[in-house]
Amino acid sequence: MDPERLIAIIGAGPVGLAAAARLIERGLHPVIFEQGPGPAAAVRDWGHVRVFTPWRYLVDEAAGRMLRRNGWTPPDPDELPTGAEIADQYLEPLARLPAIARGLHTRALVTAVTRKGIGKLQTSGREQAPFLIHWQDREWQDRHTLVRAVIDASGTWYQPAPLGVMGIPVPGEEDAGERLAYGIPDVLGAERARYAGRRVLVVGGGHSAMNAVLDLLRLREAVPGTEVVWALRRAGLEHVVGGGRHDELPARGELGLAAAQAVERGDLQRLAPFSVTALSRTEHGLRVDGVHAGRHESLEVDRVVACTGFRPNTAMLRELRLELDPVMEAPPRLAPLIDPNVHSCGTVPPHGVDELRHPESGFYIAGMKSYGRAPTFLMATGYEQVRSIAAELAGDHEAAREVHLQLPDTGVCSAGPAGSCCAPAPAPRRTPSGAASCCGGG
Numbered sequence: 001m002d003p004e005r006l007i008a009i010i011g012a013g014p015v016g017l018a019a020a021a022r023l024i025e026r027g028l029h030p031v032i033f034e035q036g037p038g039p040a041a042a043v044r045d046w047g048h049v050r051v052f053t054p055w056r057y058l059v060d061e062a063a064g065r066m067l068r069r070n071g072w073t074p075p076d077p078d079e080l081p082t083g084a085e086i087a088d089q090y091l092e093p094l095a096r097l098p099a100i101a102r103g104l105h106t107r108a109l110v111t112a113v114t115r116k117g118i119g120k121l122q123t124s125g126r127e128q129a130p131f132l133i134h135w136q137d138r139e140w141q142d143r144h145t146l147v148r149a150v151i152d153a154s155g156t157w158y159q160p161a162p163l164g165v166m167g168i169p170v171p172g173e174e175d176a177g178e179r180l181a182y183g184i185p186d187v188l189g190a191e192r193a194r195y196a197g198r199r200v201l202v203v204g205g206g207h208s209a210m211n212a213v214l215d216l217l218r219l220r221e222a223v224p225g226t227e228v229v230w231a232l233r234r235a236g237l238e239h240v241v242g243g244g245r246h247d248e249l250p251a252r253g254e255l256g257l258a259a260a261q262a263v264e265r266g267d268l269q270r271l272a273p274f275s276v277t278a279l280s281r282t283e284h285g286l287r288v289d290g291v292h293a294g295r296h297e298s299l300e301v302d303r304v305v306a307c308t309g310f311r312p313n314t315a316m317l318r319e320l321r322l323e324l325d326p327v328m329e330a331p332p333r334l335a336p337l338i339d340p341n342v343h344s345c346g347t348v349p350p351h352g353v354d355e356l357r358h359p360e361s362g363f364y365i366a367g368m369k370s371y372g373r374a375p376t377f378l379m380a381t382g383y384e385q386v387r388s389i390a391a392e393l394a395g396d397h398e399a400a401r402e403v404h405l406q407l408p409d410t411g412v413c414s415a416g417p418a419g420s421c422c423a424p425a426p427a428p429r430r431t432p433s434g435a436a437s438c439c440g441g442g
């Protein structure tokens with residue numbers, strides 16, 4: 001096919017597939033590269049986790065329209081599905097629609113994106129040159145596809161942050177083997193035998209850590225010998241509680257409240273502020289060295305679960321002209337909207353093609369990866385991003401700039417103390433063009 005009509009999408013997760021639906025609606029032709037055996041590979045990895053966002057925020061509008069035209073019955077908008085249910089009931093049927101399936105390559109690992117015949121240093125003729133997608137097929141053969149534009153929606157799931165507070169692995173981390181898990185292990189299902197009756201240290205203070213802690217406490221009810229130790233970098237519980245009852249996503253608010261209540265009841269041992277400095281293998285588990293409230297402390301555990309966040313992998317984009325914020329590793333106009341140093345409430349104003357632009361014209365990072373290291377991404381945000389990008393690529397510049405997403409408020413600003421990021425407070429470190437306040441309200 002004429003590369004002028006092809007748009008590459010890297011990743012068939014919720015945002016990559018929504019991008020495909022939007023491009024098709026605009027008369028463009030997506031070609032989607034997914035490294036996994038099928039669509040939604042990353043979502044399936046955390047398939048046992050029940051999300052805090054109901055179906056109404058999980059189905060992209062264009063994707064929903066395409067599915068309904070093909071006889072799909074939408075799930076109950078108020079229900080909270082698991083990752084596996086999102087994949088089974090929404091993303092797989094979407095990827096099977098002929099208009100999407102004909103452009104979808106699975107077990108297709110993108111290894112690099114370049115401009116055809118043009119190096120990074122060359123400016124002349126750059127914008128006219130098509131992009132060349134370098135990828136490996138299921139037989140590990142090198143393949144190349146020419147396209148007009150690229151949407152990188154490859155997520156961050158496969159690049160968890162290490163345990164070390166300085167951003168690099170602590171000594172012993174890389175030798176910890178299967179006694180150290182990243183993300184949210186399925187302790188109530190497939191991985192139950194590994195955790196039942198064990199002493200487990202969970203490291204991290206975000207939603208993943210709360211999910212892991214609460215699952216382990218459920219396991220403890222069934223297998224009383226199970227012990228949970230929770231290490232947090234910050235001392236107080238306010239950041240765990242988040243918006244609590246003020247959160248417009250009640251399940252998100254309840255997650256924080258349940259985790260804080262478990263601490264207050266003494267259901268687990270809390271170490272805070274704590275930072276891990278080294279791991280070493282023992283006969284049956286791991287010895288964890290760390291700094292606890294300024295003093296060195298060691299503990300013996302059977303397993304460690306690291307929920308220390310994720311970061312974008314930009315290695316395959318090395319030959320493109322990217323502009324990334326030095327703090328967030330997100331596009332510089334988006335970064336101040338999501339930087340927790342500036343904007344701690346996590347409620348992100350709508351944004352689109354203008355905030356996502358890079359010096360490399362025709363190239364966009366969307367979805368979870370567009371947030372760089374920020375943990376606050378919601379699928380609905382990504383759906384609005386790709387609606388705007390698809391409009392831009394179709395030449396509808398006006399629609400591309402009419403961003404109108406209203407996300408459920410985290411409630412942190414209404415619940416938090418005066419001086420929280422939405423209260424009258426010192427001016428933020430930097431102000432994006434077009435974003436009025438950290439809550440985006442104006």
Ligand SMILES: Cc1cc2nc3c(=O)[nH]c(=O)nc-3n(C[C@H](O)[C@H](O)[C@H](O)COP(=O)(O)OP(=O)(O)OC[C@H]3O[C@@H](n4cnc5c(N)ncnc54)[C@H](O)[C@@H]3O)c2cc1C
Nearest residue numbers: 011013014015035042051052053110154155367368378379
């Ligand atoms: C445990 C958990 C719970 C969450 N709960 C919610 C929630 O309640 N509500 C909400 O709105 N959001 C939630 N999120 C956040 C976010 O919406 C999801 O992570 C979502 O899956 C992000 O979608 P994505 O399409 O950007 O990336 P992903 O779903 O990560 O998809 C990226 C895809 O790209 C593929 N890929 C990666 N690299 C390559 C490559 N080089 N070549 C080809 N393919 C590649 C991957 O295999 C993957 O399938 C949650 C996230 C996690 C981890």
